[in-house]
Amino acid sequence: MLLRLTLTLGHLLFFLWPAVTQAAPGVSLSSNTVLDNSAIYFVSYDGLVNVNSFQLNGVLTYGSYQYAGWYAADKTVKLARRKTGATSWETLTLNHSLVAQDSHNVVTLGVSPADGRIHVAMDCHSTRLYYTVSAASAAGTAVGWSASLFGSITNTIGSLNIGTVITYPQFVVTPSNLLQFVYRTGVSGNGDYQLAEYNNGTWTSVGQWAKKEGSYTQNGGTSSARSLYIHGFTYRDGRAHVTGTWRENSGSVTCNSGGLTNHDTVYIYSDDAGRAWKNAAGTTVSKPISVTTSGIIVDSLNPDHGLMNQESQDVDSNGRIHALISYVPGRFKQCVTSYQSDRTAYGHAFHVYQASNGTFVKVEIPFDIGSVGRSQIALDANDNAYVVLPFGRIVTASASSGWTDWTMAFNGSSQGLNAFGEVTVDRPGLVASGRKNLGVLYQEKSSNGASSPIHVAQFTLGG
Numbered sequence: 001m002l003l004r005l006t007l008t009l010g011h012l013l014f015f016l017w018p019a020v021t022q023a024a025p026g027v028s029l030s031s032n033t034v035l036d037n038s039a040i041y042f043v044s045y046d047g048l049v050n051v052n053s054f055q056l057n058g059v060l061t062y063g064s065y066q067y068a069g070w071y072a073a074d075k076t077v078k079l080a081r082r083k084t085g086a087t088s089w090e091t092l093t094l095n096h097s098l099v100a101q102d103s104h105n106v107v108t109l110g111v112s113p114a115d116g117r118i119h120v121a122m123d124c125h126s127t128r129l130y131y132t133v134s135a136a137s138a139a140g141t142a143v144g145w146s147a148s149l150f151g152s153i154t155n156t157i158g159s160l161n162i163g164t165v166i167t168y169p170q171f172v173v174t175p176s177n178l179l180q181f182v183y184r185t186g187v188s189g190n191g192d193y194q195l196a197e198y199n200n201g202t203w204t205s206v207g208q209w210a211k212k213e214g215s216y217t218q219n220g221g222t223s224s225a226r227s228l229y230i231h232g233f234t235y236r237d238g239r240a241h242v243t244g245t246w247r248e249n250s251g252s253v254t255c256n257s258g259g260l261t262n263h264d265t266v267y268i269y270s271d272d273a274g275r276a277w278k279n280a281a282g283t284t285v286s287k288p289i290s291v292t293t294s295g296i297i298v299d300s301l302n303p304d305h306g307l308m309n310q311e312s313q314d315v316d317s318n319g320r321i322h323a324l325i326s327y328v329p330g331r332f333k334q335c336v337t338s339y340q341s342d343r344t345a346y347g348h349a350f351h352v353y354q355a356s357n358g359t360f361v362k363v364e365i366p367f368d369i370g371s372v373g374r375s376q377i378a379l380d381a382n383d384n385a386y387v388v389l390p391f392g393r394i395v396t397a398s399a400s401s402g403w404t405d406w407t408m409a410f411n412g413s414s415q416g417l418n419a420f421g422e423v424t425v426d427r428p429g430l431v432a433s434g435r436k437n438l439g440v441l442y443q444e445k446s447s448n449g450a451s452s453p454i455h456v457a458q459f460t461l462g463g
Helices: 339-346 427-432
Strands: 004-007 027-039 059-062 065-071 076-083 090-097 106-112 117-122 128-134 167-173 179-187 189-201 202-210 217-218 222-223 226-236 239-250 262-270 298-300 312-315 321-327 348-356 362-369 374-381 383-389 393-397 408-409 437-443 453-459
Touching: 004 298, 027 076, 027 408, 059 106, 059 427, 059 437, 065 106, 065 117, 065 262, 065 393, 065 453, 076 106, 076 117, 076 453, 090 128, 106 167, 106 179, 106 374, 117 179, 167 226, 179 362, 226 321, 239 312, 239 321, 262 321, 298 362, 312 374, 321 374, 321 393, 383 437, 427 437
Parallel strands: 004 362, 189 226, 226 312
Antiparallel strands: 027 453, 059 065, 065 076, 076 090, 106 117, 117 128, 167 179, 179 189, 189 202, 217 222, 226 239, 239 262, 262 298, 312 321, 321 348, 348 362, 374 383, 383 393, 393 408, 437 453
């Protein structure tokens, strides 16, 4: 059995960690550039289509170039690139326009290192996926930047037919430099997670790794279907790490219909690029995993607390997982009756990580999230933690303190970012910089619902 420890503000476990030898790290804003002064702006599902926590990747660095994708005010898809460190961007327009005003329908980018192609998946929420791919050697090079660089828009990825009910497309790169595609089939509360892989110019299916079947009972109600919502799919040192939460199909498992059916934080890992999976104890679990899979829950929480799905995660230099979750702590309410208002009024983020002895520890971050939305966690080269809260506020904690000395290092609200809620970050760029720099994609709030500027801000970690 895995031991779980919960720390709230004021708890310092000196019996687990040595005395603090350094303060929480700082951050400094090194640049802030505008991608588009008139990016499309509408709020749905409490978010914006151009910036969502589950985007892998809305912004990414490959080689000496940084890339970004978004929708312009006229609904067309824009892709931009710049040399890392440059202040100006080159922009092209793909032959596709947003099909629905749905914030899930994000633009997601990936690069296949073997052939240098840029892959774009976009515009789906339990619908057909739209996909295109560039010519070979387009990524990381100074090749001419125009729409002609990309092929036709299709509803398949290459020759692989992935179906017509797709959500949350994500690209990741394996330790052997193969591009993988992570996606959900089915609908909210009734869906399965799938994995595909790109090798020698061809996409093939790796298969289903999380399923909707199983029975879950709470508050006198029972749900027979659900979806896993993941906080990330992260490779480090040969291992794929996944944390997530289950969302039940039946609202009968909640204390109030105004809450969320999300419950528990689970963790699995794979040492063979998603073919087989293990729980934190190292025991192989049956694939696909389900709500009844043994030993995968690392933080238990029932559906009464407005637990958010699809936040974020990172992996430290020792190969241990760090997840960021958020919910309404029980000291405020034991039953969330409106997840939007209750999360905004009482929601807090929590750092959930695996300690050196294998146990999982949960530490409450002592700052209100002040939003329905999600946050992003990233680790620097010394395993110090950086959490980008809604509105571009960055709080940090040092590894030497056991990640307990949380400090507001950059307040985007007071610094005038005017960021709407969630942001997304350049995780490939973080790794490429030796975990010294973090790119943040954000869009400004619009007072009247009109289009607004979308930015990439670069932060120096530890600065």
